[in-house]
Amino acid sequence: MARNYYMAGNWKMHMTRSEAATLAQDLVNKLADGKHKYLVAPSFTLLETVSAVVENTNIRLGAQNCAPEEQGAHTGEVSVLQLKELDVQTIILGHSERRHIYKEDDALINKKVKLALKHGFEVILCIGELLEEREAGKVEEVCERQTVKGLEGVDAGDLHNVVIAYEPVWAIGTGKTATPQDAEAVHGFVRKVIARLYGQDAADKIIIQYGGSVKPDNAAQLMAMENIDGALVGGASLKTDSFIPIAKFS
Numbered sequence: 001m002a003r004n005y006y007m008a009g010n011w012k013m014h015m016t017r018s019e020a021a022t023l024a025q026d027l028v029n030k031l032a033d034g035k036h037k038y039l040v041a042p043s044f045t046l047l048e049t050v051s052a053v054v055e056n057t058n059i060r061l062g063a064q065n066c067a068p069e070e071q072g073a074h075t076g077e078v079s080v081l082q083l084k085e086l087d088v089q090t091i092i093l094g095h096s097e098r099r100h101i102y103k104e105d106d107a108l109i110n111k112k113v114k115l116a117l118k119h120g121f122e123v124i125l126c127i128g129e130l131l132e133e134r135e136a137g138k139v140e141e142v143c144e145r146q147t148v149k150g151l152e153g154v155d156a157g158d159l160h161n162v163v164i165a166y167e168p169v170w171a172i173g174t175g176k177t178a179t180p181q182d183a184e185a186v187h188g189f190v191r192k193v194i195a196r197l198y199g200q201d202a203a204d205k206i207i208i209q210y211g212g213s214v215k216p217d218n219a220a221q222l223m224a225m226e227n228i229d230g231a232l233v234g235g236a237s238l239k240t241d242s243f244i245p246i247a248k249f250s
């Protein structure tokens with residue numbers, strides 16, 4: 001089953017507006033002839049600036065989170081309606097930093113997933129185990145729970161707008177990448193979970209990205225794995241010199 005690679009940059013809480021505009025323009029120029037699907041996800045305050053730069057290009061615009069409600073008394077939150085206005089196409093949900101620093105649980109993440117899908121966004125649902133969970137042999141249990149609960153109540157008809165990102169927490173920002181074989185084992189397992197929930201055809205089609213210290217020198221080996229369909233890149237997405245070789249891996 002041929003799936004298109006999806007290479008995404010999660011800029012996290014980095015960059016000023018002028019830096020973001022410069023990086024986005026550089027990516028637009030250098031990825032214009034790229035063959036894969038691309039995304040950049042800047043901070044909320046940078047979205048309008050980056051939106052203007054990536055409009056009508058082959059780079060999608062992503063947000064890093066959204067509120068679980070459309071509007072109302074939610075101080076400090078940003079709504080899907082506000083993201084839509086800025087032409088955001090994709091929302092990253094359940095990132096490990098949201099789960100572990102900001103204590104978002106599966107139920108809250110599921111609420112956001114359903115709301116984002118209802119409004120026509122593509123969702124990148126992040127899953128992944130902590131180091132102690134890996135050491136306790138709980139990788140599959142954790143990834144299955146986060147996938148099943150994250151997608152609870154999501155209709156099969158919306159699954160084409162769902163991307164899963166497997167990001168082992170111990171590999172994020174640490175320079176420790178999962179070996180291609182270790183990552184592949186989890187990706188294959190998650191695809192089986194999707195098959196159980198939505199059938200084999202949906203499982204064959206769903207894009208499962210790997211994230212966690214993806215760098216120019218390990219991207220190609222990871223992407224060579226059968227069930228790894230792209231990357232969600234943090235640190236290395238902040239510079240063209242490191243993101244372009246990942247995005248155009250060969």
Ligand code: PGA
Pocket residue numbers: 010167171172173174175211212213214232233234235236
């Ligand atoms: P990293 O981050 O590439 O810096 O490890 C990945 C992520 O958190 O999406």
